[in-house]
Amino acid sequence: MKLEAFKILHDMEDSWWYRGRRMVAQKMLSSFVKERNISILDFGSGYGGMFSFLNKYGEVDGFEVESDAISLCEKRGYKKVFSSTSEIFNSDKKYDLVVMFDVLEHIEDDKATINSLFGILNKNKTLVITVPAFMWLWSIHDEQHKHFRRYSRKQIVNLLNNS
Numbered sequence: 001m002k003l004e005a006f007k008i009l010h011d012m013e014d015s016w017w018y019r020g021r022r023m024v025a026q027k028m029l030s031s032f033v034k035e036r037n038i039s040i041l042d043f044g045s046g047y048g049g050m051f052s053f054l055n056k057y058g059e060v061d062g063f064e065v066e067s068d069a070i071s072l073c074e075k076r077g078y079k080k081v082f083s084s085t086s087e088i089f090n091s092d093k094k095y096d097l098v099v100m101f102d103v104l105e106h107i108e109d110d111k112a113t114i115n116s117l118f119g120i121l122n123k124n125k126t127l128v129i130t131v132p133a134f135m136w137l138w139s140i141h142d143e144q145h146k147h148f149r150r151y152s153r154k155q156i157v158n159l160l161n162n163s
Contacts, residue, residue, distance in 0.1 A: 013049040021130065025101065026053050032126050033057055038096035041088070043117065044103030045081065048073035057097065063088055089116045096125045104131050105147040114163040131156060 038058035042050055045062030047069045054060045055077060062073045062081040073081045082088050098117050107113045117127060132142070132150045142150065151159075 013047070018049060021101065022050065022053060025050065025099070025128070025130070028128060029053075029057065029097075032128070033097060035096070039094070039122075040097045040099065041095045041120070042078070043088075043098055043100045044106070045069070045073050045078065048076040048078060050099070050101055051076045051078060054099065061093075061095075085113075085116070088120060094120055094122045096122050097128070098126075099128045101130050102132065104129055105142075105149055105151070106145070108148050110148075111159060111163055114159060118163055127160075129156070129160075 036057060040054055040058050040060045042048075042054060042060055042062045045051075045064045046066075048062065051060055051062075051073070059079050060077070062070075062078045063083075063085070064070050064073060064081055065083055067083075070081045070083060098121060100117075104110050104113070114127075121127060132147065134152060135150045138150060
């Protein structure tokens with residue numbers, strides 16, 4: 001993603017779109033995650049805009065590559081913020097919950113990433129993903145944010161089932 005677009009997303013954390021996404025994510029998590037004090041990885045945490053409700057479920061680690069975003073995540077309370085996937089995928093740490101909020105579309109090899117994320121989940125635990133929908137909605141926004149794709153429900157289900 002272009003850095004200027006990334007910073008705009010941070011400035012928009014209180015917009016109607018982000019508030020709506022947080023509400024939907026909270027409702028989903030309250031349906032699927034019944035425990036508290038779980039280990040959580042916010043994969044692609046950005047500036048940490050989802051931390052305010054994720055930390056209600058447990059201890060939150062993040063993954064982010066932008067250095068100024070990493071420091072803000074740490075200030076917001078993330079226990080650890082990883083800056084490389086090898087740090088995460090080559091460690092022995094396992095998570096009860098991994099979330100990816102509008103991140104997967106930025107990753108060229110989405111299948112390999114999903115496979116790796118499944119590998120760091122504790123047995124029978126949860127992966128939550130949000131992605132932009134429908135290639136027919138592709139726009140300059142997708143190009144500015146360096147998306148590789150948008151997903152249909154069938155595509156995301158197939159990706160997860162085949163991983």
